Amino acid sequence: xxxxxxxxxxxxxxxxxxxxxxxxxxxxxxxxxxxxxxxxxxxxxxxxxxxxxxxxxxxxxxxxxxxxxxxxxxxxxxxxxxxxxxxxxxxxxxxxxxxxxxxxxxxxxxxxxxxxxxxxxxxxxxxxxxxxxxxxxxxxxxxxxxxxxxxxxxxxxxxxxxxxxxxxxxxxxxxxxxxxxxxxxxxxxxxxxxxxxxxxxxxxxxxxxxxxxxxxxxxxxxxxxxxxxxxxxxxxxxxxxxxxxxxxxxxxxxxxxxxxxxxxxxxxxxxxxxxxxxxxxxxxxx
Amino acid sequence: xxxxxxxxxxxxxxxxxxxxxxxxxxxxxxxxxxxxxxxxxxxxxxxxxxxxxxxxxxxxxxxxxxxxxxxxxxxxxxxxxxxxxxxxxxxxxxxxxxxxxxxxxxxxxxxxxxxxxxxxxxxxxxxxxxxxxxxxxxxxxxxxxxxxxxxxxxxxxxx
Numbered sequence: 001x002x003x004x005x006x007x008x009x010x011x012x013x014x015x016x017x018x019x020x021x022x023x024x025x026x027x028x029x030x031x032x033x034x035x036x037x038x039x040x041x042x043x044x045x046x047x048x049x050x051x052x053x054x055x056x057x058x059x060x061x062x063x064x065x066x067x068x069x070x071x072x073x074x075x076x077x078x079x080x081x082x083x084x085x086x087x088x089x090x091x092x093x094x095x096x097x098x099x100x101x102x103x104x105x106x107x108x109x110x111x112x113x114x115x116x117x118x119x120x121x122x123x124x125x126x127x128x129x130x131x132x133x134x135x136x137x138x139x140x141x142x143x144x145x146x147x148x149x150x151x152x153x154x155x156x157x158x159x160x161x162x163x164x165x166x167x168x169x170x171x172x173x174x175x176x177x178x179x180x181x182x183x184x185x186x187x188x189x190x191x192x193x194x195x196x197x198x199x200x201x202x203x204x205x206x207x208x209x210x211x212x213x214x215x216x217x218x219x220x221x222x223x224x225x226x227x228x229x230x231x232x233x234x235x236x237x238x239x240x241x242x243x244x245x246x247x248x249x250x251x252x253x254x255x256x257x258x259x260x261x262x263x264x265x266x267x268x269x270x271x272x273x274x275x276x277x278x279x280x281x282x283x284x285x286x
Numbered sequence: 287x288x289x290x291x292x293x294x295x296x297x298x299x300x301x302x303x304x305x306x307x308x309x310x311x312x313x314x315x316x317x318x319x320x321x322x323x324x325x326x327x328x329x330x331x332x333x334x335x336x337x338x339x340x341x342x343x344x345x346x347x348x349x350x351x352x353x354x355x356x357x358x359x360x361x362x363x364x365x366x367x368x369x370x371x372x373x374x375x376x377x378x379x380x381x382x383x384x385x386x387x388x389x390x391x392x393x394x395x396x397x398x399x400x401x402x403x404x405x406x407x408x409x410x411x412x413x414x415x416x417x418x419x420x421x422x423x424x425x426x427x428x429x430x431x432x433x434x435x436x437x438x439x440x441x442x443x444x445x
Contacts, residue, residue: 061329062321065391069355069383152323152395205386206353209342216357220381224393227323 021266028259035252041094042245045238049181052235055149056178059231063189066224069217075192075200081169083117085109086162088175088229089126090146095241098176098184102233103129105186106174110134120162122146122230139165146237150230152223159223169193171222175229176236182243184236189225194218316349318365319391320375327375327397328365336390337364338382339439347390356382358394360439374400376443378436403444412437 087106089099103126110117119137121127127141142158170190177187194215197203203214315332338345339361358380365373380394415437418430 055324058321058325059323061319061326062323062393065319065321065381065383065385065393068385068389068391072353072386149324155323206355206383208355209340213355213357217355217381220393 021263021270024259024263024266028256028263031252031255031259035249035256038245038248038252042242042249045242045245049235049238049242052149052231052238053178056231056235059150059228063224063228066221070190070192070221072205073197073200073202075196077190077192078169078196083113083170083172084120084162084165084168085117086120086171086173086226086229087122087126087130088173088226088233089121089123090233090237091124091143092146092237093125094244095237096244098237098240099123099125099129101184102126102174102176102186106130107133109172109174109188110137118165118168120165122158146230146234149234150227152227155223155227155230159219159226162222163219167193169196173222173225173229175233178232178235178239181239184240189229191222191225192218314349315368315388316347316351317389319389320363320365320397321391321393322397323395330389333365333367334370335364335366336392337362337366338392339363339377340382347384349388351384351388351390353386354382354384358382358392360436362400362443363392363394363397374443376400376403376440400443403440405441405444408437408441408444412441 085106087102089102093099106119106126107130110119115137117137118139119130119134121130121138121141123146124141124143127138127143131138140161142161145154145158171192173189173191175187175189176184178184192200194217197214197217316334316336317330318328318333318336319330320326320328334348336347338347338356339359340356341359342356344361345356358377360378361376363375363377365375367373375394375397376399377392377394378396380392382390382392384390412434415430415433418426419434421427421430
C-alpha cells in the first residue's frame with residue numbers, strides 16, 4: 001500500500017527517471033542489508049563448525065565400541081515386524097537441502113518397507129515435511145533441540161519418550177552423515193531390541209555374567225546411536241548452512257555489482273537529461 | 287574374465303583376514319579406548335591393566351581377557367599404563383566391552399579425576415538428595431535414590 005502510494009506521488013511530479021532511480025537505490029540498499037545478514041550467518045556457522053566437528057569426532061569414538069559389539073554379535077532384523085524410523089534433523093532452515101534430503105531418504109525407506117513403519121521426527125523441519133506425505137505414520141516429534149551439539153542427558157530423555165511408544169522389533173535411526181566440509185549423505189544406524197540381541201548368533205563370543213545385559217545393551221545402543229546421529233546431523237547442518245550462506249553472500253555481491261552499475265548509469269542519464277533541458281531552455285531565450 | 291578372477295582373489299583375501307581378526311590375537315598388549323559422549327580420553331592406546339567398577343563387582347582386566355560385556359556402576363576406574371603409572375577416573379556409569387582381539391572399549395557417560403571433585407559440594411548434594419529420597423512422589427524419590435548411589439560412591443573416592 002505504502003509503496004504503491006509513494007510511486008503514484010512520484011509519478012504525479014512528472015519526473016519518471018527520479019522514481020526509478022530512487023527505486024534502484026532502495027533495492028540496492030536492501031540487497032546490501034541481505035548480504036550483511038548472510039555474511040554474518042556464514043561467519044557464525046564457520047565458528048560453530050569447529051566445535052560441531054569436535055563433538056562429532058568424540059561421538060564417533062563413543063559409538064565405535066557399540067558398533068563393534070553389534071558387528072561381532074550380528075543380530076538379525078525381523079523383516080515382518082513393524083519398524084520404527086527415527087529421523088534426525090533440526091528446527092532451523094537456511095541450510096540448503098539438508099532437511100529435504102533426509103525426508104526424501106525417510107520416504108524412500110518407508111516405501112521400501114511397504115508403509116509398515118512408524119516415524120519419530122526430531123526437529124520441526126523434518127516433521128513438517130513428513131507430515132505432509134505420511135501424516136499417519138508420524139507418532140512422535142521433538143523440537144527445540146539441535147541448536148547446540150547434543151548432550152547425553154537430552155538424548156536419554158528422548159530415548160525415554162521413544163520407549164514409551166511401545167516395543168518395536170526394528171529401530172532405525174536416519175541421519176545426515178558428515179562426509180566432508182562440502183558434502184553429507186543420508187545414512188542409517190540400526191538399533192536392536194533386547195530379544196534380537198539375545199537371539200544373535202555372535203553373542204556366544206562374549207562371556208556374559210549378568211542376565212539383563214542385552215536389555216542394557218539395547219537401550220544404551222539406541223541412546224548411543226541417537227547421540228551419534230545427532231552429532232553428525234548437527235555438524236552436517238552447520239557446514240551446509242555455511243555453504244548456503246556463502247553462496248547467498250556471493251549472489252548478493254553479484255547483484256550489488258549489477259545494481260550499482262545500473263544505478264550509476266541511470267543517474268548519469270538523469271543528469272544528461274536535465275542538462276539538455278537546461279541548455280535547450282537557455283538557448284530558447286536567446 | 288579378468289575381473290571375475292580378481293573378485294575371487296579379493297574374496298579369498300577377506301576370508302583370510304577375517305580368520306586372523308577373530309582367532310589369532312595380534313598384539314600382547316591390551317588396547318584401551320575410553321570414550322565419553324563429548325570427549326575421547328583414550329583411543330586405542332596400549333595399557334597394562336584396567337580395573338573396572340562393574341555392577342557385578344570390581345573387575346581387573348589384563349591382556350588376553352575373554353570377551354565380555356559389563357555394565358558399569360558409579361565408581362573408580364583405574365588405568366595402569368605400560369610404565370606402571372596409575373590414572374584414576376570416577377565414572378558415573380556406562381558400558382565396558384572387551385572385544386575379540388584384545389581390545390577394551392569403555393563408553394562412560396561422564397568421567398572425572400578424583401582431585402577434580404569438591405568434597406564439600408558432594409556433602410551438600412548428599413544432604414539434599416537424602417531429603418528428596420523421602421519424598422512421597424515416586425519419580426522424585428527414585429531419581430534421588432539414583433543420585434544418592436552416585437554421590438555416595440563419589441564421597442568414597444573424593445579426597
